[in-house]
Amino acid sequence: MGAPTKFRAMSPTQRWQAVLARDRRFDGAFVYAVRSTGIYCRPSCASRRPRRTQVTFFPIPEAAEREGYRACRRCHPADVIGGDPAIALVREAARAIAAGARPRGDARRLTRAFKRVLGITPRAYAEARRLDRFKQELKRRKQVSPALYEAGYGSSSRVYERTDAQLGMTPARYARGGNGVGIAYVTVATVLGRLLVAATERGVCRVALADNAGILEQDLRAEFPNARVVEDKSGKLHGWVTAILAYLEGREPDLDLPLDIRATAFQRRVWQELQQIPFGQTRTYAEVARRLGQPTAARAVAQACANNPAALVIPCHRVVRAGGDQGGYRWGVERKQRLLEMEVTSPSRQEPQTPGRVRTVK
Ligand SMILES: [Zn+2]
Structure with missing residues (x-):
């Protein structure tokens, strides 16, 4: 027997070693995808080896494509025909599912093959595909409802059930x-x-800012059309509100509140990165993109900032354009300007540790 053909029997380290060795015996056993380029390859591809931290492995090309990766034009990873009939079966079914069709063939045999190759049932795979389409749609649009329908979900209540564990930062029901x-x-x-x-x-x-309460309430209800939205009279939000007010006065540099928000995987990474920017400092969109290991994603970073649901708590106001331009702000550029001024002049400000790399406004 040659190399093992079972993706799941291999450790990530074994897969990475096969990639480093450009070992042709593993072609068809898995593909590797590179985040910075968005391209996936067969293990033997002659292209330059990426950094390990940029690499994700997938058992079949269709799974990489599901995550938005494109096939390498050099090694044509989708054209590999493996010796394992289960992989061929799963790949054919995965393509049918991606095209919105029902996979053909014996259902029990298909389920066995899916579990062996991908570790999930065909049904779970089809569900995941729909979730991907939904997430892609969400990235393109701010409003949730049209995305639900375009992704093939019948009602909005159902999608929240489905995506609950998969979308949120700390997922909400x-x-x-x-x-x-x-x-x-x-x-x-x-x-x-x-x-x-x-x-x-x-x-x-x-967390939002506007000129009056009416606009804020209207936006809140539009964002959560199925929720029971009520004004809090009990004072249970008092502690968090107090913390935010203290922050606005420059007395609370570390605004660390529990969040219950929806996020795509990329948004979550961006928002977590923003929370690493110290009070009183700024980063450019490009710097944030570089820190995420996606140097070309500055525009996507700006987009994630524009969709930030939690002003101040996720400090998107600390991200500015290169060259001193402060850039846009979901809650108004004047507010951004004032926030940055407040942080820079506040006694709570932390001095940048690497002054050459960190930009401060003014
Ligand atoms: Zn390649």
């Missing part, structure tokens, strides 16, 4: 069997206009 999740909110006056803080029982789901 935005709907449970048709019952809306409870969202409490308050609005208070601040130096930057009206501030809204909204939360589920798990954490803050929205």
Whole structure:
């Protein structure tokens, strides 16, 4: 027997060694995808080896394509015909599912092959495909509802069930069997206009700024059409609101509140990266992209900032354009300007540790 053909029997280290060795025996056993280029290859591809941290392995080409990777034009990884009939069966079925069709053939045999090659059932695979389409659609649009329908979900309550564990940063049950999740909110006056803080029982789901409470409430209800949205009269949001107000006065540099928000995988990475930027400092969109290991993704970073649901808590105002331009802000560029000024002049400001690389405004 030659090399093992079972992807799942190999450790990531074994796969990586096969890639480093350009070992042809593993062609057909798996493909590797490179995040920085968006391309996937067979193990023996003659192209330059990527950094290990950039690499993700997939058992079949269709699974890499599912994640948005394109086949390498040099090694044509999708054309490899492996010796394992289960892999061929799974690949054919995966292509049918991707095309929106039902896979043909004996259902039990197909299920066995799927479990062996991909570790999941054909049904779970089809569900995951739909979730991918939904996430892609979400990236393109801000509004949730049209994305749900374009991804083939019948009702919005169902998608939240399905995606609950898979989309959120700390996932919310935005709907449970048709019952809306409870969202409490308050609005208070601040130096930057009206501030809204909204939360589920798990954490803050929205922090927003606007000129008046009416706009904030309207936007909140539009964002969560199936939720029970009520103004909080009990004072349970008081602690979080107090922390945010203290931050706005420059007295609370580390705004660390529990979040309950939806995010695509990329948004989550961007937002987590933003939370690493110290109070009083800024980064450019390109710097954030580089830190994520995706140097060409500056525009996608800007897009993720524009979709930030939690102003201030996720400090997207600390991301600016290169060359000193402060860039856009979901809640108004004037507010961004004032926030940056407040942080820079606050006694809570932390001095940049590497002054050459870190930009501060003014
Ligand atoms: Zn290649």
